[in-house]
Amino acid sequence: MPKNKKPAGGRPAKNFEPRYGAKKTGGPSAGSRSPGHRGYRAEPAEAPRKDRWNSEDRDARRGAPAGERPSYNRGERSERPAYGDRNERPAYNRAERSERPAYGDRAPRGDRPSYGDRGPRADRPSYGDRTERPAFNRGDRNDRPAYNRGERSERPAYGGRNERPRFDRDAPRGERPSYGDRAPRGDRPSYGDRNERPAYNRGERSERPSYGDRNDRPAYNRGERSERPSYGDRAPRGDRPSYGDRNDRPARNFGGDRPRYNKDEAPRRSASDFYPAKDEKARFTPEEDVVLERLEAQATTAADVDGVSFGDLGLGDNICRQLASMGAAAPFAIQAATIPDVLAGKDVLGRGKTGSGKTIAFGSPVVERLMENNGGKDRKQGRAPRALIMAPTRELAMQIDRTVQPIARSVGLFTTTIFGGVPQHKQVMSLRRGVDIIIATxxxxxxxxxQGHIDLSNITITVLDEADHMCDLGFLEPVQRILRATKADGQRLLFSATLDKGVAAIVKEFLKDPAVHEVAGEDQASSTIDHRVLVVEHRDKPMVIEQLASREGKTLIFARTRAYAEQLADQLEDAGIPATSLHGDLNQSRRTRNLQLLTSGRVNVLVATDVAARGIHVDDIDLVIQADAPDEYKTYMHRSGRTGRAGKQGTVVTIIPRTRQRRMNELLGRAEISADMVPAQPGDELLDQLATATV
DNA sequence: CAATTTT
Incomplete structure (x- = not known):
């Protein structure tokens, strides 16, 4: 399918333009779409502004800061074939979902308030329709008179509506969940700018569960959690349909080929050396064994840290207090090792075991440094961010924010998350209000x-979490471009549990004489994880997985592909094991919700791709099943690091075919893991033992 | 193969 074909007759173009045109000349357009949202206005204040944009004032706006220009109307955009191919992607068996009563016997869906009046799942058009629907084929949208129903013009006009298909649009209205039943928008924490809303935080922050605690790093906050009111009486997050639901399928195919920087528009802000064209030759030269080979890592042991406090490391009182309130009373080894160097302004490479507290290791000193630099006083609107933390997945970015944000707020700094899969508007608004720390994918x-909404030229500290992964193919180049846009002499911090020479390209170009830290005695031998490898006949695999997964505790299953993850989740549900999935074929809302299903314990089995392999923390996962063996030893380490956190016991079971034994042994060797490798088939008692080992 | 953008 011609991915880039320009449809005859320029239909998509036609469909794009009227959209924008209509937005401007047509009815009013509200930025917020539901009553209760903090920005909601019955008489949209934004409408007049749009008119102005549309008028001849445009010339007058020429000089306006980039962030305020309606820069979205770029020509070639609308000519692009839009999202056509999305619909052509395979459905991954979603359709079958609707045929199964599965969700009916699943956890107490019916108990949940907001969905109470919805029909049973099977009656609804179901997500299965999605792929058939021209979801993103905006083309049809404007042609459908249905959406121009009378009340439309009275409504705030849903400016962005066309752009965000909601589920079940095609269904008769009566059958769709009425949006009025939803929790008011304002009640739902929005991804991007949570911290921007003073109402939500401030002093109480530390006493509250602080969104972060939900599935954050282990040690922090555990005990207090149960004592606190917690958001228990709120509708569980996962139940509140949210932004992402509108795109049923996230965009993919991110046009790696798409030329960056629309040629006809020079970058306006930081015009100078922004993203120097492509690469002055590939920087990655494998034979340069820099980093960990040449630079001796300074090992810190837990004993070295004994009796040391965060204050001793150089963090200020507010931050220390905040850390304590988050459950981090005293620094972990990796934190004690790196914080002083970070505070000293050095570039740092930090390697600490999965779940060893890396987020605080970079988060707290970054906050401290920013505070030092401006005396905590510079809060002018629209100030440019000064620190940037990058992560490979959205979930991880959110999780980092949950840890860093309270720390930042404790000294009056603001953070915001920037990632895809959700409307950008809120993110842009927070940026305009001004943030100090960006946490982004x-x-x-x-x-x-x-688009000119972010100016990186004042970024003085950049952190790469999961740094080795950020240097993998597909991430490396964007990361390089971004780093080049930050302050040239800025400080750079690279953290990962598997930090290796793969980061050489970045280190060489961007770090100066970095301090390298690792924590001694944190090898797999000292780990609390029991590693097993099961050699299983291909035909037995489904049943073996079922047997392993039908258990009490939280189980995380890794699959290599999204399709298989989805299929496995379906299979388990069919078998009566409540399970959900997490992978890149889900929209962000469902990703967030499904992960929340596991963290909240509503579902005990999550089947995920490697999107969940790194960084994300869920309490008490005691069994990790690798339905497909990983290709890389690092992947193995990250996946297995989802269990056995905070010193708890965990089991990792990897299922392989006979033909993979040798490769698997090599991989385990590289990971320095010793694991029993035994044949297994359904019904084996061993499977039950493994399933119940930790429950 | 997965992950990473679409206002």
Whole structure:
């Protein structure tokens, strides 16, 4: 399918333009779409502004800061074939879902308030329709008179509506969940700018569960949690349909080929050396064994840290107090090792075991440094961010924010998350209000930079979490471009549990004489994880997985592909094991919700791709099943690091075919893991033993 | 193969 074909007759173009046109000349357009949202206005204040944009004033606006220009009307955009191919992607068996009563016997769906009046799942058009629906084929949208129903013009006009298909649009209205039943928008924490709303935080923050605690790093906050009111009486997050639901399928195919920086529009802000064209030759030269080979890592042991406090490391009182309130009373080894160097302004490479507290290791000193630099006083609107933390997945970005944000707020600094899969508007608004620390995934960050909404030129500290992964193919180049846009002499921090020479390209170009830290005695031998490898006949695999997964505790299953993850989740549900999935074929809302299903314990089995392999923390996962063996030893280490956190016991079971034994042994060797490798088939008692080992 | 953008 011609991915880039320009449809005859320029239909998509036609469909794009009227959309924008209609927005401007047509009815009013509200930025917020539901009553209760903090920005909601019955008489949209934004409407007049749009008119102005549309008028001849445009010339007058020429000189306006980039962030305020309606820069979205770029020509070539509308000519692009839009999202056509999305619909052509395989459905991954979603359709079958609707045929099964599965969700009916699943956890107490019916108990949940907001969905109470919805029909049973099977009656609804179901997500299965999605792929058949021209979801993103905006083309049809404007042609459908249905959406111009009378009340439309009275409504706030849903400016962005066309752009965000909601589920079940095609269904008769009566059958769709009425949006009025939803929790008011304002009650739902929004991804991007949570911290921007003073109402939500401030002093109480530390006493509250602070969104972060939900599935954050282990040690912090555990005990207090149960004592606190917690958001228990709120509708569980996962139940509140949210932004992402509108795109049923996230965009993919991120046009790696798409030329960045629309040629006809020079970057306006930081015009100078922004993203120097492509690469002055590939920087990655494998034979340069820099980093950990040449630079001796300074090992810190837990004993070295004994009796040391965060204050001793150089953090200020507010931050120390905040850390204590988050459950981090005293620094972990990796934190004690790196914090002083970070505070000293050095570039740092930090390697600490999965779940060893890396987020605080970089988060708290970054906050401290920013505070030092401006005396905590510079809060002018729209100030440019000064620190940037990048992560490979959205979930991880959110999780980092949950840890860093309270620390930042404790000294009056603001953070915001920037990632894709959700409407950008809120993110842009927070940026305009001014933030100090951006926590981002590379794609959306670059997008907003290109749009002129983000100025990276004042970024003095950049952190790469999961740094080795950020240097993998597909991430490396965007990361390089972003780093080049930050202050040239800025401080850079690279953290990962598997930090290796793969980061050489970044280190060489961007770090100066970095301090390298690792924590001694944190090898797999000292780990609390029991590693097993099961050699299983291909035909037995489904049943073996079922047997392993039908258990009490939380189980995380890794699959290599999204399709298989989805299929496995379906299979388990069919078998009566409540399970959900997490992978890139889900929209962000469902990703967030499904992960929340596991953290909340509503579902005990999550089947995920490697999107969940790194960084994300869920309490008490005691069994990790690798339905497909990983290709890389590092992947093995990260996946297995989802269990056995905070010193708890965990089991990792890897299922392989006979033909993979040798490769598996090599991989385990590289990971320095010793694991029993035994044949297994359904019904084996061993499987039950493994399933119940930790429950 | 997965992950990473679409206002």
């Amino acid at each position: 590379p794609g959306r960050l670059e997008d907003l930079v290109e």
